[in-house]
Amino acid sequence: MKIAMSRVMPPARAQEIAATFDLRALPPDFYASPYPVYDVLRDSSPVHLMPDGSYFLTRHADLVVVYRDAQSFSSDKKVEFEPKYGASSPLFEHHTTSLVFNDPPLHTRVRKLIMGALTRRAIADMEPGLVTLVDSLLDAIEAKGSGDLIEDFASAIPVEVIGNLLGVPHADRAPLRAWSLAILGALEPKLTADQEALGNRSVTEFTDYLKTLVADRRLHPGDPEHDVLTRLIGEEQTGDRLSEAELLQNCVFILNAGHETTTNLIGNALLALTEQPQVKTDLLSKQELLVHNSIGLEAYLNPAIDEFLRFEPSNQLSNRRALKDTQIGGTSIAAGSLLTLCIGAANRDPAQFEQPNQLLLERQNNRHLSFGLGIHQCAGMSLARLEGRIAIGRFLQRFPDYRLTAPPTRGGRARFRGFLHAPFSVA
Numbered sequence: 001m002k003i004a005m006s007r008v009m010p011p012a013r014a015q016e017i018a019a020t021f022d023l024r025a026l027p028p029d030f031y032a033s034p035y036p037v038y039d040v041l042r043d044s045s046p047v048h049l050m051p052d053g054s055y056f057l058t059r060h061a062d063l064v065v066v067y068r069d070a071q072s073f074s075s076d077k078k079v080e081f082e083p084k085y086g087a088s089s090p091l092f093e094h095h096t097t098s099l100v101f102n103d104p105p106l107h108t109r110v111r112k113l114i115m116g117a118l119t120r121r122a123i124a125d126m127e128p129g130l131v132t133l134v135d136s137l138l139d140a141i142e143a144k145g146s147g148d149l150i151e152d153f154a155s156a157i158p159v160e161v162i163g164n165l166l167g168v169p170h171a172d173r174a175p176l177r178a179w180s181l182a183i184l185g186a187l188e189p190k191l192t193a194d195q196e197a198l199g200n201r202s203v204t205e206f207t208d209y210l211k212t213l214v215a216d217r218r219l220h221p222g223d224p225e226h227d228v229l230t231r232l233i234g235e236e237q238t239g240d241r242l243s244e245a246e247l248l249q250n251c252v253f254i255l256n257a258g259h260e261t262t263t264n265l266i267g268n269a270l271l272a273l274t275e276q277p278q279v280k281t282d283l284l285s286k287q288e289l290l291v292h293n294s295i296g297l298e299a300y301l302n303p304a305i306d307e308f309l310r311f312e313p314s315n316q317l318s319n320r321r322a323l324k325d326t327q328i329g330g331t332s333i334a335a336g337s338l339l340t341l342c343i344g345a346a347n348r349d350p351a352q353f354e355q356p357n358q359l360l361l362e363r364q365n366n367r368h369l370s371f372g373l374g375i376h377q378c379a380g381m382s383l384a385r386l387e388g389r390i391a392i393g394r395f396l397q398r399f400p401d402y403r404l405t406a407p408p409t410r411g412g413r414a415r416f417r418g419f420l421h422a423p424f425s426v427a
Helices: 011-019 028-032 035-044 060-068 078-085 090-095 106-115 120-144 149-154 156-166 176-185 193-219 228-237 244-275 277-289 294-311 381-398
Strands: 047-049 055-057 146-148 317-322 326-328 331-333 338-342 419-421 423-425
Touching (some): 011 035, 055 060, 060 326, 060 338, 078 317, 090 193, 090 244, 106 228, 106 244, 120 146, 120 149, 120 156, 149 156, 149 244, 149 381, 149 419, 156 244, 156 381, 176 193, 176 244, 193 244, 228 244, 244 381, 244 419, 277 381, 294 381
Parallel strands (some): 055 338
Antiparallel strands (some): 047 055, 146 423, 317 338, 326 331
16 A cells, blocks of 8 residues: 655645745645745746745745855844844854854854865765664664654664764763754744744753763864864864854754754655655666676765755755845845745756656756755765765665555654654565
8 A cells, every 4th residue: 555645736726825925824735745836936936025025036046146155145144043032042042153054254164174074085984884874773674574764764874973973972862863853943934932942942951961072072082083073172272263152053053964954865765765666666676786886886876866855855945144235036135135045946946957846866967956055065965975875775775665654744844844754664
C-alpha cells in the first residue's frame, strides 16, 4: 500500500493564497504544498509587496542580484529582530551575533575561522567515520525491521557530525536536536508565545552548557585542524579574538546551521523517492551498476544530491535589508526595506531550470540557491553534500524496498521545510 505524502494544490487555491500573500498569515494547506503559490507569485508579482511593507522575491535572477551585492543589501538583522524578540532577549543576542545574520567585518572573521576547520582535506578525513556512523544506524534499523526516517536516521547523522566538530562529549549530545529545533523555529515569520519562550530558554541552556565546554577546552585543547571550538578559542592567542558572546553564539550557530538543513536534505530526499518510484528505480539501477566503482558512484551521486537540494530546499527563505534606494527586477526599493528571498521559488524558476517541477537526478549545470551565494554562501556545503551522499547512498543500498507505514508528519514551517516523523518498514 502506497502512503500518500503530498497534496496537490488546485490552481484556483494557489491563486487565492497568492492574491493576499502574507508570510505572517499563511493557511495550513500552504505548508503541505507551497510551490504552486510560488509559481503564481513568480508569474504575477515576482517582487511582491506584503502587508507589513516588506518584499517577497521569487525569481532566480533577482535572488542572484541580491546575494551578490552585499554593499547594497545587508544581512544584519538588528533592525528586524529587536521588535520581534526584544533587545535584551537571548534570541536577539543569538540571532544578531551569529555568522549568518551579520555583515563584515564580524562575518569575515568568524567565517574564516570556521572554514579553517572545513578544508577539503578535513572533510575527506571525516568520510570513514561518517560511513561507520551511517552503517551503525542502518544496523539498528535492520535489527528492528522498521524505524523512523527522521528520528532514527536523518536527524541522528548531523547531530553526531557537528558534535564531533565541536568536540561535544557523546554523553552530552541528547539535548542538541531539541535546542536547535527550538532556536531555528523562532525564526518563523509569526511566533506563538510558547515558541518564543522555548527559543529563549533553549539559547540560555545551550550557551550555559557551552561555557562549561569552552572552559574545559581551554585547559584541554583539541586538534585545531578538525576541532572548530579549539580553533575559535585558539585565535585569542593570535590576536583575532572573538568576544565571549561571539564565541558562544557562533558555536550555537554551527550546530543550527549544520543540523536541521542536513536532516531535511536526507529526509526530504528519501521521502521524495517514495513518491517517484521511477526515479527511485533508476537511481537504484545506477547504484547497482556502479557498486564496485566508488569514483563513478560518487560522480553520479554528487549531482543527485544537488538535485534533491534544488527540488526540495531544506531552507526555503533568507532575508536582506536594503541599505540604499535601489531597484530589483524593475521595482523601486526604498532604503531600509526588508526583503525575503524565496529559495524554494527560485529553485523552480523555469527561466533558470528546464522542467523545474521534475526531479531529474542527472541534471547538469544545476545552479540552485540552496546554499545561498556570494559572501554568505554556506560554509559547510561540502560537508552537507558528503553527509547527503553517504547517508542516502548507503540507505538505498541497504534498504532498496523501504516503504512508509504511516503518513509522514511535516514540520509545519515556512522557512525550514522538512519532516518531524516518517515511520517506515525496510521491506
